[in-house]
Amino acid sequence: MRCGAAAVMACVLLAACERGAPDANNTPRDGVAPRAGADAQPAAEAAAPAAPPAAALEDVVETAPTHVVGISYPKTISGEPGLAVELKRYADRQREELAKAVAGRGADAPPYDLTLSFSQVYESPQLIAVAADGSTYTGGDASRPLAARFVWLRDEDRLLTAADLVPDESNWTRIAEDVRSQLRTAYAQRIEADGMPAAERSAATREAAKRIERGTAAGATHFAMFEPVAGPGGRIGALRFVFPAAQLDTGLHGTHTVEVPADALRPLVAPQYRDLFAAPAG
CATH class of the missing domain: 3.90.640 (Actin; Chain A, domain 4)
Structure with missing residues (x-):
C-alpha cells in the first residue's frame, strides 16, 4: 500500500536539511571589440569553453488537490555547476512525467505524488557522487520507486559512466x-x-x-x-x-x-x- 500525501511530504521535509557573453557580431556586451593585429588570436581559439548554465537547486514543496511534489537537494555541491545541471534535469524529467499523468487523472482518483531526495554519498578531490531516491504515484495500487546515481569527475567536468x-x-x-x-x-x-x-x-x-x-x-x-x-x-x-x-x-x-x-x-x-x-x- 502506498503512503498518503501527508506522509510523503513529511519524509521529504526530513530528508531536506559572467561576465557578459558576446553578441552575434562577436562583440562583448561591454562594448569593447576584440583588438585587431598580428598578436590577436582567432576568435575560435580565443573563445573559452562555455560554462553550463547555472541551475538553481531549490527544494520543492508543492501541494494541490490533484498532486503533491517534494524534492530536496544537497547543499554541498554549489561548486559543481555541471553536476547541478544534471540533477535538476533528472528532477525536471520526473516532474514532467507527473504533470502528464495529472493531466489525464480521473476526477475521483487520489492525489498523485512525486517524492525525490538527492543526497551526497561520496566526495574526494577527484570525484563527487550523488544518489537520488524516491517514488512517484500516478495511479494503481502502489507507488513506483525511483533511483539514480550521479558520479561527477571534477577535473573533466562530466559524469563518469559505467x-x-x-x-x-x-x-x-x-x-x-x-x-x-x-x-x-x-x-x-x-x-x-x-x-x-x-x-x-x-x-x-x-x-x-x-x-x-x-x-x-x-x-x-x-x-x-x-x-x-x-x-x-x-x-x-x-x-x-x-x-x-x-x-x-x-x-x-x-x-x-x-x-x-x-x-x-x-x-x-x-x-x-x-x-x-x-x-x-x-
Missing part, C-alpha cells in the same frame, strides 16, 4: 559473476528469514538465480547505477552497484545493492581511472 569506467566488455563478466553470487546469497537469506517453507525454497532460489542472471547480464548497461565507497587514503575502497527491484524481478521489493571491493575492480577499470581506487595492501 562504460567509461570499464570499457572492455569482457571485464564485465568477472564483475557480474561477483555481483550475482552476492545477490543469490542475499535472496536465499531473505526468503529463509521470511519463513518460506524449506520445500519451496529450492525451486524459488533456482528461479531467482535465472532472473538475477538476466538482470545482471555482463555489460555496462546493466551496471549503470553505481556509487563509490570511501576507502583508505582518500581513494575508492569499493563500488556499490545499485539494482532497482524491477531490474532483478525476483519478487523482493526495494532497491538492491552489492559492493565490489577495489582490489577486484582496479585491474578491470580503464587505466586512466585506476588511481582513483585504493591499491591492494602491501
Whole structure:
C-alpha cells in the first residue's frame, strides 16, 4: 500500500536539511571589440569553453488537490555547476512525467505524488557522487520507486559512466559473476528469514538465480547505477552497484545493492581511472 500525501511530504521535509557573453557580431556586451593585429588570436581559439548554465537547486514543496511534489537537494555541491545541471534535469524529467499523468487523472482518483531526495554519498578531490531516491504515484495500487546515481569527475567536468569506467566488455563478466553470487546469497537469506517453507525454497532460489542472471547480464548497461565507497587514503575502497527491484524481478521489493571491493575492480577499470581506487595492501 502506498503512503498518503501527508506522509510523503513529511519524509521529504526530513530528508531536506559572467561576465557578459558576446553578441552575434562577436562583440562583448561591454562594448569593447576584440583588438585587431598580428598578436590577436582567432576568435575560435580565443573563445573559452562555455560554462553550463547555472541551475538553481531549490527544494520543492508543492501541494494541490490533484498532486503533491517534494524534492530536496544537497547543499554541498554549489561548486559543481555541471553536476547541478544534471540533477535538476533528472528532477525536471520526473516532474514532467507527473504533470502528464495529472493531466489525464480521473476526477475521483487520489492525489498523485512525486517524492525525490538527492543526497551526497561520496566526495574526494577527484570525484563527487550523488544518489537520488524516491517514488512517484500516478495511479494503481502502489507507488513506483525511483533511483539514480550521479558520479561527477571534477577535473573533466562530466559524469563518469559505467562504460567509461570499464570499457572492455569482457571485464564485465568477472564483475557480474561477483555481483550475482552476492545477490543469490542475499535472496536465499531473505526468503529463509521470511519463513518460506524449506520445500519451496529450492525451486524459488533456482528461479531467482535465472532472473538475477538476466538482470545482471555482463555489460555496462546493466551496471549503470553505481556509487563509490570511501576507502583508505582518500581513494575508492569499493563500488556499490545499485539494482532497482524491477531490474532483478525476483519478487523482493526495494532497491538492491552489492559492493565490489577495489582490489577486484582496479585491474578491470580503464587505466586512466585506476588511481582513483585504493591499491591492494602491501
